[in-house]
Amino acid sequence: MKTVISTRQILLPILLLLIGTGYGYASYQERVYLQTDKQFYIAGELLWLKLYTTNTEGELSSFSKVGYIELLNDSIPEIQVRLDLTDGTGNGWMELPVTLPTGYYRLVAYTRYMQNEGEDIFFEKKISVVNPYQPQETRIQPGTENHSFKLPNRVTPNHIITVSADKASYQARNKGVIRIQELPSDSISLSVSVAGTDPIQTTTPSIQEWKESLFSKDPISFSTKIIPEYEGPIYEGQLIDRSNNQPATEYGIVGLLSFPGENIQIFNGKTDKNGHITFYTGLTHGKKEMATVVLNTSEKSYRIDLQSPFALHRSKTYQPIYLDSTWHQYLLQRSMGVQVMQVYTGDSINRIESAPPHTFSKPYKSYILDEYTRFPFIEEILTEFIPIARVSKKDGKRTFSVLTEKMDKFSTQTLVLFDNIPITDQEQIYSYNPLLLKKIDVYLGHYIFGGQRFDGILSFSTYKGDYQGIKLDPATQLFNKGCTQATRYFYTPAYEEEKVKTLGKPDFRHTLLWIPTLQSNGQKEMTIPFYTSDLPGEYTITVEGVGKNGTIVNATHTIIVTN
Template sequence: MKKNSITFILAVLVSFVTKAQSGENVQGFKSIPQEHVYVHFSESLLFSGEHLLYKVYCMDNAERKLSSLSKMAYIALVGEDGNTVFKHKIRLNSGSGSGDFFVPTSIPTGSYKLLGYSEWMQNFGQKDFFQSDIYIVNPYQTTSGIHLEQPVDTLIDSIPLPLKPLVLPEVPSKQSVFANMAVDRSTVGKRERVTLKVTSTNGSVNNGSYSISVRKVDSLPAPSQMTSDAFVSSFLRLGQNNVGANKIDLPELRGEVISGTVLDKESQEPVENLRISLSLPGDKYLFNVATSNNEGKFRFIVNREYDNTKAALQVLSTDWDRYQISIDEYSKEYENLEFSGFTLSKNMKDYILRKSIHNQIENVYREARSDSMVPAQHVTPFYRRFTEVYNLDDYTRFNGIPETIVEVVDQVSIRKLNDGERVFEVRPGEGFTDNSLLPIVFVDGLFIRRHEDIMGYSAKKIQSIKFSRDKVLVGSQMFQGVVSLETIEGDFYSDFYTPHIVNLDLFKPQSRKDYHIQQYDENGNHERIPDFRHQLFWEPNLDLSTGSNEIIFYTSDVPGVYELVLEGFTSNGNPVSVKEKLVVE
């Protein structure tokens, strides 16, 4: 989306957010383009012990290309009983993101629905969500009778029947006008090298987004998967969006949104213009301040990646105990889903047993072929840029923090208030001290609203004291400087308690991964490790920026027909869907 379009959307959100949240005048939101989500995933038939691998593409209906609007997408797997097996939050980068889910033995055999959507899409109804059927086979639990093939005549059920051989489905090749995909050999042996070449035939392909999967075709019946070109034909409809007149779910335009409500404890009425802080403690901590609106609603926008799984909320008011904070739950009811029928027959017994053994062996040796987490890209926020650093091991150690500040740290002091409580004070770099402003104080990244809470903490546990002297504006809250205390063990948050902190378990976006690529060489490395991989290769971020890409992967010890599937979208929004097959003997 063009830059001026983003500016326009921001202006619309600022102008209409108050009225929209109260159900009034949502006409302005009709100017924001509708979105649709497409999900390319590795397999529509999964066994316990396998991974569902997926890539999310969020498309702008108006531009008919990858969306610059939403920065988050949501993926859910829902069972026939209506229960949500998992729900993931995916960080979108230029309209796409990826994740995976390990299928545990607690999930029963059955038919499931994979859903994909953005927060903005919820305004247009569940019918526009991405939906695809997935079958799961769990050989470690008793299978429900509705998923077992029933005999024609129960009187002869005890007579053994000959097992019919399972027939492999045909895997037709499919090329695209935008890209070609070819393997160096159509038939290979076990543990052999395969070279796959992907070539673009159009310049717009080079700056697109793509994912590729190489997986064995199962002998069991599996639901068909929607291709990217079928998705464009079915969902990317032009025209004004049909946002309703009720509560509006705002698009996550600038990043992840953590929202909630603040109420007066006694009256249970919403509280307006109250400032609430959010801190994500840790080495790469984050901090934000939000202000409640006339409905007591507040929204934090987290526009940076993070590793934290815990957060702390605090009311920035001395009468904090008058208020009750609640965070919006991310639970969602998915209604009126239609599930396809799924039955297992006796013919499938041997295949199910064999594949289950393969999966068990693979999981035993998982450590030898483990994926690696991609560390979060930590962009240092302005409040973590310090001008002075005191390593306390370089100075005489004092027992208390007040003594340490007075005797060691220059330009920072301790001031006593009229009520007897002590606070930190940072002298400004220029001008006079404003006694109405206090500094932001962190200990191991945890924001300390009430400074007196840490005055009795042992300074011998402190490793360093850092500070900056300039005024800092976070949200609508102004501070005079920043003071950061870092402990030797870095565990202050886990041991610290104060009643005015509300602890929060974060619904964290999925971490990015580099997926393992198995290799064999002439030195015989890994030759003693069993290899029963059915998924030979998965790359959610295929790079075609040079116009071509040569992919190297190795086959496993599992013979059969393998399907190579490339899905994605060019920079112009054109779908690219290519399929090839490979036979392993």
């Protein structure tokens, strides 16, 4: 007999028991550090991120598997990102809207578990954004001050490394080589950036100052109410009575959360006495949509409204940015570069990794419909080609069923999926245009979700996995955010050959290099190539890193790029 049960149904009660007794997790405290490719951005640019998670000693920690980063204007989120964390690190990006106003913004990072201690222990840094596409009003001032292009002084890290380049000055579209020397013997998770040195230098906590702050803060006692995302993203929701749109308090209602697409990926939850429901998930990387469905056995009609997983924030305002009028040409050049890069290299800049396939289990039989004679009705397809599935009637409504694993009778409890969305009103599928379907998969055996047992699954898939044309039950809710972020590829051309250098495509990259996943693996020295762009000026090479044993490294070096 095949029975599929999520391991979360076994591991979760153990975790809750440990937390409830105050053992282990309740005494553990988590901290984060966030690095960006630079501190000053033009609206419309990409902001690149790397997040480190540690314990209070500054040692890399694999406790949480999800990190949270928000770009805040005062306390209002402009962008919210969830990152997958592996071995204490994760990386991602933010695409700054072209409508983002000029100003200073708060970049706040934390984990779900850190919310137990409150916002005071979240990591926060300030970044600058200028929007040259909007009127600057009174922000332009005469150029009377001496604005240094040097980075602010840094506190010396606890292991000194050196960073250099093979040249002090480069021409446009030239190859350069970064050399990192005197690395410690333990393995360090490094990030390396090469970005233009900007006129507005925003003071942010250095990695050394951050680590020193870990020891300077008094321990915070807290009651553990928010459990860690030890395995993957956690989603919480509230049961809603659809008759009055008010929260319902019915206990034990089973809900399913799925991710529309070709691959089956379903997670279950049960409501508590307050109608609150929690879904413990994994492998949601790069998913764009979620669906919630109530498996309701009562006469009432319910839906599940998911709640935001992000924290609420206190108000915190910054003074406005006053732009020196001497920066006009520089800002014009930067803003034009952002627009030109989107026009000429948009396909390369916007390359995002597809969501990896999720392996559920192999279907007993997969029917590729283009290999069969096409019929105008779903019922005809099942009758003619799929003998292990049939149409039944229950309470006056047509339902689908599949053979049990023993092949001796048809199931009375079949889970029906449409592009991985559980379908409770199966009449909707009977009226669907079968020419839009790519395949039908049949799964035999027992499948248990939230205590609800199904004797088989019948899965309908469209060509694009986007549930085109199906009318979903009103109890089915769709959400288009909250999943962990997909990987975005950093674009950098390789000017190895002369013919590549002379191509007519412009190159106005302001961040020349961003590598957030570099591992030292005990090497004392590392070399990294990079390529300059058509933008002249001073560029800063920044190397930062955290080791498994708490070792931190930080070093910078400047180079010049000429026309």
